[in-house]
Amino acid sequence: MSVSGNEVDVSYGSILRVRRVDEEADRIWFDRRDGASGWFRRSLVDNVEAGQILYFPNEADDDNTVKLLSEEDWLVRGGDVATVSLISEDGSTAVLELNGRLQTFAQRETKPFIKGQTIAVDVDGRPGPMLSSEPIDRFGRAEDDLDPASFVVDPGDVTLADFGGSRALVERALELARVALDPEQRLQQIGVNPVKGILFSGPSGTGKTHLARVLSKEIGTRFYLVDGPEIINKWVGESEQRLRSLFRHAEEHAPAILFFDELDSIVASRGDDAPEYASRFVGQFLTALDGFEASHGVLVIASTNLPGALDSALLRPGRLTFKLEFEGHPSPEDRLKILQASARGVRGAEHANWRVLVETTDGWSAAELAMIWTEAGVFAVVDERDELCAEDVAAGLVRAARNRDVSRRQEGRK
Incomplete structure (x- = not known):
């Protein structure tokens, strides 16, 4: 059973997104997940609004009313796969795990579902052919050992x-x-x-x-x-x-x-x-x-x-x-706080000229400011000292500024 809309077959069992409700023409325009679009008469569904996602029940559904779905139900697309998690006791239904969600489907008359199978999913979110007799997380590879x-x-x-x-x-x-x-x-x-x-x-x-x-x-x-x-x-x-x-x-x-x-x-x-x-x-x-x-x-x-x-x-x-x-360009007050915070524990940081550091680093990020102390430390170690002096901090500022300019130029070429 189906309804026609703008030469697009709207099969029952389909999931549609309402694009526009045209009261004057008595039409509801929709999009399908496979990219097709069309319309059907407003009399088929009551109280429909643009943006809603509708499910038209198929013949196997117990409830034959059109259902309103959530946004997550729209996520299923062709190429997805599902794992058969459970078969009901009477064998009439199967529960499939699809994108981390459990969904119930009527058992198929031909090639019935078997627990543990990996099943392909078509563009309307309906189960397709079997891909493997094993669950998806063991399909074609060794067990994932990531802890x-x-x-x-x-x-x-x-x-x-x-x-x-x-x-x-x-x-x-x-x-x-x-x-x-x-x-x-x-x-x-x-x-x-x-x-x-x-x-x-x-x-x-x-x-x-x-x-x-x-x-x-x-x-x-x-x-x-x-x-x-x-x-x-x-x-x-x-x-x-x-x-x-x-x-x-x-x-x-x-x-x-x-x-x-x-x-x-x-x-x-x-x-x-x-x-x-x-x-x-x-x-x-x-x-x-x-x-x-x-x-x-x-x-x-x-x-x-x-x-x-x-x-x-x-x-x-x-x-x-x-x-x-997070602001990309800290204020002078914030730059001072960042410089002092990143210098906590740095031996000899008290020799720094804080006013010069703040005034020279307008537009610098927190990470760029912290690099001043690393560059200053390099100068101290090369000079075989275990504490910074004022000259180290000044040289570290110059080196950090040069590295920053190089990084910005490289980013501009990307």
Whole structure:
């Protein structure tokens, strides 16, 4: 059974996104996941609005009403795969795990589902041919031996005093982290939405990773440092499995901060030109954010230099809800605080001319400011001394400025 719309077959069992409701023409215009579009009569569905995602039931569905789906249901695309997790006792239905979500389908009359199979998924999210008789995480490769514990790192000997950026930003981050990881979960007792995720955005070198480490040290949590190359794998489904294992491990060893460095490199915005594995991984990341409970003692913090490149679904309420922006160009007052904080523990730093350092470094990032002390230390070691002198700091400033200029020129050629 089907309805026709603009020469596009809208088969029952299809998932459609409503593009426009034309009351005058009595039409609902839609887009399909395979890129096709069309329309059908408004009389088929009541109270439809643009942007909604609809599921037209197939003949095997118990409920024959058109259903309103969530945004996550739109993520399934051709090329996805699913694992058969369960067959009902009477054999009439099968439960498939797809992008980290469980979905129920009617058992097939020909080539019926068998528990453990890996199944291809077509553009409408319906099961297709069998790819393997084994689960996807054992398909064509050895077992993944990446231990989630390998992402746990020591935040280091850092304190709030070591972060020389905006005090308002630090206080806001600390406030959110403490509320999110409150062992008594008083926010939940009040009955308001929990703090589950924070996004740090700003140019490189502004202290995003450093502040995440400081928060972990200050509150006393495990600190998971995750970057793209460590978690992304070429095997279909393995990256998603790693992500699920990582979230589970953090919950089992709470309180914990899961810090995703340069998030845009692994969960960039989905689109027609996005590779299939990237869309699957974004879907799994969204599912992981939605699936864990704030009461389990895990806070997700992510950093990005390119907030506009992130998939918009990540920034919706209940996910990376709270956004803290790191300024690329600290004020003179902040530059002084950063210089003094990064010099804490540096022998001979008291010989520095702070006024000259602040006035000379307009537009420098926190990381660039900290390099002054490293370059000064090089001069001292070459001169076989174990303490800085004023000349070392002055020479370190010149060397750091030269390196900064070279880096900026190289970035401009990219």
